[in-house]
Amino acid sequence: MPARAERLTLAQAVSRYVKDGDTVALEGFTHLIPFAAGHEVIRQGRRDLTLVRMTPDLIYDQMIGMGCARKLIFSWGGNPGVGSLHRFRDAVENGWPRPLEIEEHSHAAMAAAYAAGASDLPFAVLRGYIGSELIKHNAHIKEIACPFSGERLAAVPALRPDVAIVHAQQANRAGDVLISGIAGVQKEAILCASQAIATVEEFVDEFAHPPHSIVIPNWVLSAVCLVPGGAKPSYAHGYYQRDNAFYIEWDKISRDRDRFSAWMEENVMKAPAHA
Amino acid sequence: MPARAERLTLAQAVSRYVKDGDTVALEGFTHLIPFAAGHEVIRQGRRDLTLVRMTPDLIYDQMIGMGCARKLIFSWGGNPGVGSLHRFRDAVENGWPRPLEIEEHSHAAMAAAYAAGASDLPFAVLRGYIGSELIKHNAHIKEIACPFSGERLAAVPALRPDVAIVHAQQANRAGDVLISGIAGVQKEAILCASQAIATVEEFVDEFAHPPHSIVIPNWVLSAVCLVPGGAKPSYAHGYYQRDNAFYIEWDKISRDRDRFSAWMEENVMKAPAHA
């Protein structure tokens, strides 16, 4: 019998479920990026994490720059609509603050790898990587033949992180979680992980079931944490919009190591944990 | 550029898109079974069809009994909650009205094969058929090794029917189709087929987006046909309930070849086509 999602503070949930050396997936495809949870991981000083995310975005740029990560599994590492992720680049190009191993995929492969993990399959099959040199640099991309036609396709290993963290709009009293709008790979991230944490904007008595919404049952979640604004500066459909200005500003903040460190000290390290 | 769903009568749609010898999938998992479309296929006298359906249900019992089918690809061939499909049994056991070739799967494999077809993959992988003698009798079940772990899994070929037919609650003016409630494998059936026909209960100006609903865009459908009651005696969530009494009665009607033939003549062959 699975445990029911427990209502914890974010600090409790991170402390209990995210350990040094874990493989951790904070998902949310542009929408509902779990920034608050990532900041809590930084505050709690986690190290040697393998970070998994299709689009590392600012949250992984911050975690990488703060030295949390040993390895990154990803498919597109830019600042969307702006340019580079400077902390990611500094780690890859110069090993600062520590060398970062990378395992690099395409979006299609990573999405399929999450789905394979959720399905408890060891690998995913796709028409992928045709002609791409990524195959040469990633031992986790192999060829597989169709047992019926002989056709050659690409295979990638399933993603099976220790912990997945997502942000969602609502939880009900039972701890079921509602995601509305763009749902990305959040369901797959939750279902492929050993433990899953959801932070939510609010608790409600009953879901209104807006169009384009999905419900994640409480019994596939380890913890649900109330964290209003937990996706800022990304957005939460129906709650607040994306802070595009901050994404542009991040380009300046993150370009310089000292300015980055000072900003993180001021805005993350000294910020109160969500109670 | 794909063609947009054309609004046709059911007779026109079947006449245009269902040809003798075609592989045809009428899907709907208990809910929204496209009975009216199946009846139109019978009335138009199609022959040598390969019928694909997870649960053949009464509609394929009728099509098999009327001699439309050369082959059946399926995973559970019973009368749900009642017992046998007598026309299916008579075809398999006695070759009446003609021999029926069968390709038999489990539900999990057939669902995965539909999804593989929708994904334009040549095969699907699953943890399936462990210990089952179905493997010995179905050349379309093979073993495949994980290229990373070496683990052995089952593979089945993707389903790629010539035509898929589904029934849905609503279409809008553009020809987009709304399915609400249990959605089964209808989206996959539509997307894995070369042509797709949807029959609908009604045309509406705008969808209300009830909970648990999905929208199929008009540009993956060949035709949309107005057929109120088109799923009877199965049900259409929000429109009418399942005619359980008829499912029980079918056991008696279908047990005897003559009674079956008389019933079909009276209730299907002489019934007016939906205009």
Next chain:
Amino acid sequence: MPDTEFTNDELMAVEAARCLRDGDVCFVGIGLPSTAANLARLTHAPNLVLIYESGTIGTKPHVLPLSIGDGELAETADAVVSVPEIFAYWLQGGRVDVGFLGAAQLDRYGNLNTTVIGSYEKPRTRLPGAGGAPEIAASAKEVLLILKQDPRTFVERLDFLTTPGYLSGGDSRARSGAKGAGPVRVITDLGVLEPDPQTKELTLTQLHPGVDVDRVRAATGWPLKVAEQLRVTPAPQAEILRVLRDLKARTAAAHASSN
């Protein structure tokens, strides 16, 4: 019927319901399994999570569905997903604690036949086939079998092995790659059989009230192993019988008026 009497079907449903722990995730089929699972949910296991293969998760039907995809299953569900998803993410994904299965034939290792009587190519009786059973049997953490016991069902040798139990016994299932434990209990109209911890051969461990071992042996098509200590199934309590009969009456009334 007075509260203190009960039918075999009622006893089977009550005994099967007793096997479910509150909070279990249960993959349910139509018929006795659905009755048992809903009975458990309405009595000692209010947090039982019911999944039907039509894609409804956490459904709480007020009356028993007659088909696996009845509308009320969707209306009262926490989530409704596609059929490919229910089999891939939820069953194969290892999220199901208990799967219920029945069969036309069962052998001493709990292997099941729902495919044919006679040969596969020229069957004497063509049965419905596999449905979800092979993967439920492989992936659910535990399987409960519910079927009436007679020598045509409990056979020395299956005509066809549709769905794996313990295969050829011993560690053969463990070596097969199946993730779940297999059939941990067979609940019949005469008693309960459980696999021997070593050989995995189904062994009579419990008798229903008023049934003796000879009667069970006579209803079994192989030389039946019998446990040294036999339990007797407790008679259903009045309260659970009342809930069961209410559920059945509600169901009958609802379906009679459904056309």
Next chain:
Amino acid sequence: MPDTEFTNDELMAVEAARCLRDGDVCFVGIGLPSTAANLARLTHAPNLVLIYESGTIGTKPHVLPLSIGDGELAETADAVVSVPEIFAYWLQGGRVDVGFLGAAQLDRYGNLNTTVIGSYEKPRTRLPGAGGAPEIAASAKEVLLILKQDPRTFVERLDFLTTPGYLSGGDSRARSGAKGAGPVRVITDLGVLEPDPQTKELTLTQLHPGVDVDRVRAATGWPLKVAEQLRVTPAPQAEILRVLRDLKARTAAAHASSN
């Protein structure tokens, strides 16, 4: 700016929009592709179907999204699906007519680099990486490339082949298993390049107004093939420029007030 003048960016957007046929299904990225696709939808191609990789199908944003997953994309979509589904059923499934791509480097066969400048292990510049590009390039029926032309971008030899164009030219793409036709047009700030029907080498076929061949050669890192008959890009009509500028103004106003 008066209606008769226009910037290079505007010309690129207009020229890219012209390539889209009404009713096409278009897999769109952020930036110029999104501008071009929405411009086409608001002018000659009202039935253009826009798919963003965040899972929005048939979206009709009133203003241009700044990220691939802006809320308005979901609000105005015909359907919103998961990211695994958008890549499996819709892109890989062969439902996309036109994919738009850009890149940091492009070679004469339309192969793209978005991964690194320098070596992969010790990159001089680490770029964002593949994203959806390799599978868009392989699976979309046609690919349109939009990028500004200069010798650092249009290179003799890619530092890294992230995404396939025509690979080594000739029939090498056809033999690769890629289902789509590949990059049928490269729209730059100077003109348009198209693949030679046989060799698949990108060939200058069209010049923007006021640009001459020498200027394009100077902006190209390989000896550029030039078609015998060069077309000249028609200047944008006043109406399409008005629509484009309205769209951009609406977008700027919306995003300025979005915090």
